[in-house]
Amino acid sequence: MLPAGQRASGEWIDDTLRARAEEKGLLPRTPLAGQFPRQRVEVVRAADPTAEVNRLFRLRGWTDGLPIVPPTLGRIDAMIGGGALDRHAVLGEMEPLGGVASVEKIAASAVMAGCQPDHFPVVLASIQAILEPEFNLRGVQTTDENVAPLLIVNGPAARRLGINAGWGALGPGWTANAAIGRAVRLVMNNVGGGWPGAVSFAGLGQPGRYSLCLAEREDDTPWPPLHVELGYRPEQSTVTVMRAETVINVTGGLEELASVIGSAASLFGMLWSGKATVILSPFTARRLASEGRTRADVRRELYARGRLPAETWRRSWIHATVRASDWPDWVRAAAESGSIPAVREPDDLTLVVAGADLPIPQHVYCPSWGHPPSRVTREIVAPYPGAPRG
């Protein structure tokens, strides 16, 4: 099945993409852009059909550059069977080119990404999340910044699917983490049309644009898990999607973390009051909890201590180009006091516990990008037990 996006009015987004790629001199990357039969299904006959599908899809601009699993009808049916939605259900029109994100089209990219049918409910919930207006997918897809969706999975589904929350959770080696995040990226590419360089103007991009997906290490978290904090029940499964401008490793304790949050604060994040993400090591979380501190206490502490000196802000390039009145009140007020927190209020730090349980603890800070402030959580809905598959 063809993974390419089609607008509700029938146009294939690839015609626009070809024009953009041509203007940008990017046709050598996708010389076959827009050149495919305009139909749901195509038959590829070759001595090595998998290789031929890979060649065609790559040259048509439908991959992330890595080999894909050919989205055959059988595989797509199985993938759809892994979710709880009808194949014709439409989750929305995907920015910026407005391809219709039907369950079937999403399944095509999920197959290509290497997902198993069990992963599909997480992919669907993630796509629902990034289609929320609050997420501003048009901005995410077209900005010259390097933002990527960060998927944080909570609840029993994370454990059942083996979504890694521990050793190397943001690194290679974990099928669910790799495939689910990759599926979301391929849908953004194929249905939304966020082709690098042609539509997406991200200056450098980031490795997180291949996949950025992990689970919270709930069993080793001393506090109620993130989704419970956000109002879900423990037995529910959710995906929380953040906009991550980049992923910064911090080794040490809360002091080091606060220092990085202060110095690595995204000025765009401040300008738009963005919501940032902190991934805290289980070791540190346990220690803080044993001292009687709650998740909220930790957020407040990071908020209080992770500050950008007002002088640094005043000397920044963006300060010179943005009118003083464009900065939100909280930034201007904080600047008066000498330093600016990374976010508007402590709650705008999303705090997740994950990673290896090392005595030399490692954390991550993900500054935010863009407008409006965004943290979207969607429940992962699996088919009812015993539902027919495929």
Add this chain to the structure above:
Amino acid sequence: MPTASLVCEGFRGQAATTAAGLGLPGLPTALVPGHVDVQTVDELRQNVAAVTVDAVIKNLTETIARAGHAVAEPAPADIVFEGDFDEVNRFFYENDWSDGLPIVPPTPERVASFLRWSDRPGETELGVLLPDQRRATVWNVAVNGVMAGCRPEYMPILIALVEAMADPRYGVEHSGNTPGAETLIILNGPLIKELGFNFEQGALRDGVHANTTIGRFWRLYLRNVAGFLHHRTDKGTFGNTWRVVLAENEDALRRIGWSTIAQDEGVSDANAVTISRFTGGGVIASVFGNTPDSMLPYLADSIVRKVGWELMFTVGMGAGSQRPLLLLSPILAETLAKAGLDKAALKQRLFELCRIPAWQFERYVGAWTNLVPGRPTLHALAKDGVIPPVFAESDDPERLVPIVCRAEDLMVAVSGDPLRTNAYAFAHNGILGFPTTKPIRLPAEWSRMLREARSQ
């Protein structure tokens, strides 16, 4: 409305992309050279004065070049697939080009054999069909005719059907509406016998080649050319299967001196098709009696029972467009004719009998469905001149009112088992599938070609 969108030089591609994504391809933009973030106020002023202002004026004053509907599709003669019968069928089905039954592969040879049965070349445009705005051509009529399993000599009928489908009076764009009504094709003329249509026992049942395959063609054409697809453009809540072609029993009509449906609709050509969209229908079994007085109350009662919310087409949307159809078996038509009723007199009698209390009528289109905005009374509508005075002979809610505006809005056709006293009543979809009749144009060499085809 004329607009101008200011775009910095580096963002022109994004602007064009986003405009297309927002459904505004070709949105006029005015260039701002460089990027405003790195320009001094003087530089910016200079750039805007030198370049942007002119562009804004052009944007606001020149005609916008609207990009057309850019859906690339195979050219008519393209080979879209090569494979065996099963492969072709799987491929067509998976691409939404088939109704789920096996199709006959539309090979170039088969399509050419169909095209021979029209004097008009394949590229002749018969109209443009909503919702896909695709051109209806003699060529794609042939392709869908092949797929439906038609014989080449059905081409003149298929072309007339598509001409009717493309007639704005019919309203093909409503074919996906939620009540999911289905079209009935009624055929008149010598072609009924020349091509072997069934017009007797089982007239509305599949099983006779011409009636069945042409009925299937109608649905395939709605799918493949107009563009009505399940879960997308089709919103029929339930829908039902396509109907086979209804051929009138013209021998019976001639015997009793009644006009055909096509003649009733004002087309006197020898051969004609009439299409009309009906929301549903049902058989009227065992009509007992030998006089109009004994037979008509039952027939009228059955017509009334088929019509409920459809009364909105009598007084609401497209007021006066409700056209119920009564299908009589020949023996019933002959019995009524023997008593001296011609078609016009029959319709007048039915018009007087097909009546319900005003309060009940108002409930169907008002309290129960909210289909007529503001729920006006029939009395008020008639006083305002929206519907005929017959609806307001008094303001007594118990008074009887008709279900159509005029006697001639009722349609009567004759077909089915000649000697069984059954009838069939159809409720109509009004303006969302209005009766449309088209003459069937035969190729100049029709008789010779048909003779040769039969001798093969």
